[in-house]
Amino acid sequence: MEDLISFVESKGGRISQNEQGEFVWVDLTNQKVDDQDLDIFMQSGVSQITYLFLSGTQVTDEGLAKLTYLRRLEDLDLGGTEIAGIGFANVKFSSLKKLSLYECDMLTVDGFKEIVNCQNLEKLDLIESNIDDQFLQEIAKLPRLKTLWADYTRLTNAGLPYLNDMTQLKSLSTRGTAVTREGMLQLWKHLPDLNKELIM
Numbered sequence: 001m002e003d004l005i006s007f008v009e010s011k012g013g014r015i016s017q018n019e020q021g022e023f024v025w026v027d028l029t030n031q032k033v034d035d036q037d038l039d040i041f042m043q044s045g046v047s048q049i050t051y052l053f054l055s056g057t058q059v060t061d062e063g064l065a066k067l068t069y070l071r072r073l074e075d076l077d078l079g080g081t082e083i084a085g086i087g088f089a090n091v092k093f094s095s096l097k098k099l100s101l102y103e104c105d106m107l108t109v110d111g112f113k114e115i116v117n118c119q120n121l122e123k124l125d126l127i128e129s130n131i132d133d134q135f136l137q138e139i140a141k142l143p144r145l146k147t148l149w150a151d152y153t154r155l156t157n158a159g160l161p162y163l164n165d166m167t168q169l170k171s172l173s174t175r176g177t178a179v180t181r182e183g184m185l186q187l188w189k190h191l192p193d194l195n196k197e198l199i200m
Helices: 002-010 035-045 061-069 085-089 109-115 133-139 156-163 181-190
Strands: 014-017 022-029 051-053 074-076 099-102 123-125 147-149 169-173
Touching: 002 014, 002 022, 002 035, 035 061, 061 085, 085 109, 109 133, 133 156, 156 181
Parallel strands: 022 051, 051 074, 074 099, 099 123, 123 147, 147 169
Antiparallel strands: 014 022
């Protein structure tokens, strides 16, 4: 654990404890951290990390495998990285509830086929990423997804039918996309509990 604390502090990041004294929160946002640096999560043997923020770092899909011991991870922020998604094939985030991939412009549909193995995801942030309608076909395979932020992406009305059976989805944000009120009206026929504020 001391190794992890020293590493985080040396990178200018932050690490915090919960009430039980467990280190559960690591924030390395916008720090010079790459795949090799993630070795620390294996070497330290720490498994109780619940929140990990790696946005704006140099982490890629290759490095994700080094997070395999973080079995209690619930919130992972990879925004602004070059993540494509294929790295999720090498790690099982069974506890992950929130995944942030905003401003990720290297995402691929094949990558999302691996991401959707995180079957407990409830919140997915894809704001200003490069996703289009085809990605929704994979996202629709997340049975517990409640919130999807897809603002300023390439989504259109044509992709919305993929979401028709996502009965757990309560909030969908599509500001700055080609999604129109007409498209949302059709979706509401299938998902009457979806937000009706029509945030665009």
